[in-house]
Amino acid sequence: xxxxxxxxxxxxxxxxxxxxxxxxxxxxxxxxxxxxxxxxxxxxxxxxxxxxxxxxxxxxxxxxxxxxxxxxxxxxxxxxxxxxxxxxxxxxxxxxxxxxxxxxxxxxxxxxxxxxxxxxxxxxxxxxxxxxxxxxxxxxxxxxxxxxxxxxxxxxxxxxxxxxxxxxxxxxxxxxxxxxxxxxxxxxxxxxxxxxxxxxxxxxxxxxxxxxxxxxxxxxxxxxxxxxxxxxxxxxxxxxxxxxxxxxxxx
Numbered sequence: 001x002x003x004x005x006x007x008x009x010x011x012x013x014x015x016x017x018x019x020x021x022x023x024x025x026x027x028x029x030x031x032x033x034x035x036x037x038x039x040x041x042x043x044x045x046x047x048x049x050x051x052x053x054x055x056x057x058x059x060x061x062x063x064x065x066x067x068x069x070x071x072x073x074x075x076x077x078x079x080x081x082x083x084x085x086x087x088x089x090x091x092x093x094x095x096x097x098x099x100x101x102x103x104x105x106x107x108x109x110x111x112x113x114x115x116x117x118x119x120x121x122x123x124x125x126x127x128x129x130x131x132x133x134x135x136x137x138x139x140x141x142x143x144x145x146x147x148x149x150x151x152x153x154x155x156x157x158x159x160x161x162x163x164x165x166x167x168x169x170x171x172x173x174x175x176x177x178x179x180x181x182x183x184x185x186x187x188x189x190x191x192x193x194x195x196x197x198x199x200x201x202x203x204x205x206x207x208x209x210x211x212x213x214x215x216x217x218x219x220x221x222x223x224x225x226x227x228x229x230x231x232x233x234x235x236x237x238x239x240x241x242x243x244x245x246x247x248x249x250x251x
Contacts, residue, residue, distance in 0.1 A: 003027065004056045006049075009110075011065060013102035014095070019066040020103065021049050023056035024111060025246070032061040032246050034112035035238070036103055038125030038132075039064060040216070041088055043074035047218050048122075058235060059245025061112045065103045067096050067128075088124065092156040096128055097135045104136070116140060118170075118243045120234060121147060123213060130161035130172060139170035141241040143234040146176055146212050148183055149191040162187075165194035171201040173237040175230040177210035177223070205233060 005026045010017040021044050024032055035055050039048050044064045055062035068074055071090050077083035100119070108114035118141040121129035126147020133142040149161045176188055188204060195202045207214065207226035214223035215230060238244065 001053055004053055006053065006056075011099075011103055011106040013099045016070065018069050018099055018102070020044070021052055021064045022061070022110075023049070023052040023063075024061040025056055025059060028059075028061075028111070028246060030246075031113035032059065032111060033116035033118070033238075033243050034104065034107040035060045035062045035243075036100060036107070036117070036119045036132075037062055037064040038100075038119065038121030038128045039067060040123040040125060040213070041074065041080065041083060043068055045075070047216060051120075051122075054231075055245075061107060063103060063107055065099060067091065067099055070095070089154075089156065093128075093131060093158065097132060100128075100132055101136065104138070116243055118142065118238050118241075121145065122215060123147065126174075127161060130168075130174070131159070131164060133170040133172045134164035134167035135169075137169045141238050141243045142170050142172045143237060144172055144174045145215055145230065146180060146183060147174075148187075150187045162191050162194050165191065165200055165202075166198040168195075168198065168200040168202060171237070171241050172203075173234060174202065174204035175215075175226075175233070176204060176206045177212055177214050177226065178206050178208035179211040182212055203237075205230070 006023045009020050011020050037052050044066050048064050052062035072087045119129050119132050120143040122145045126144040129142045129144040151160050210223040210226035213221040215227040
C-alpha cells in the first residue's frame with residue numbers, strides 16, 4: 001500500500017450499510033476513474049484487497065463491496081460445498097446488481113469520476129461482471145475472469161451471461177482457462193456464439209494451459225503466465241474503452 005490511500009468503509013444501499021474496501025493513489029488530484037472489484041466466492045479477503053491495491057497503483061479508485069454481507073460471512077464455512085449451498089446460493093442477482101449500482105454512486109461522490117466506471121470480477125464475480133455489463137448503461141468496460149457462463153436458472157439466478165449477451169451495454173473482456181473443469185470449453189463457445197449473434201462488443205481469451213482461478217496467486221491454481229497476460233489485457237481493454245488509469249503511483 002506504499003503511496004496509496006486504503007480504507008475500510010461502508011456504502012448505504014437498500015436501507016443498510018454495506019462494508020467495502022477502497023484503494024486509491026494517495027497523490028491523486030481530481031476525480032479518478034472507478035473500477036468496482038467483485039469478489040470470488042470467498043468474499044473480500046486479502047487477495048481481493050490486493051487486487052484493489054494493484055489497480056490503485058495503475059491510477060484507479062478501486063472498490064470491493066462485501067456483496068454477501070446480508071446473508072453471512074463466507075469465512076465461517078469449512079468447505080466450498082457448504083459455502084455455496086448455505087450462503088452463496090441464497091444471494092439474489094438482483095440484490096447484487098442493486099448493491100453495485102449503489103457502490104458506483106458512492107464512488108462518484110467520494111473521489112471517483114461518475115462517467116468513467118468499469119468493473120472486474122473473479123470466479124463468482126466474473127459471472128456478476130457479465131451481468132452488470134448488461135444491467136448498467138453507464139458502464140464503460142468490464143473484465144470477467146473465469147465466471148460461469150451458463151447454468152440452471154432459479155429465482156435468485158434467473159439469467160446467466162449467455163442469456164444477456166443481447167443486452168450488453170459495455171464492452172466485456174472474458175478471461176478463461178482451457179483446463180477449467182467447472183467451465184467447459186463448449187460453454188465458452190456457446191457464449192462466443194451468443195456474442196456474435198448479438199453483435200456485441202466482447203472478446204473471450206482462453207489460456208489453454210490454465211485452469212480455474214488462474215489469477216489467484218494464493219492458491220495452487222495460480223498460473224503466472226496467464227495471470228500476467230490477463231492483467232495486461234484487462235488494463236489495455238480498459239484504456240481502449242476510455243478507462244485508462246489516471247497515472248497514479250507506480251509499483
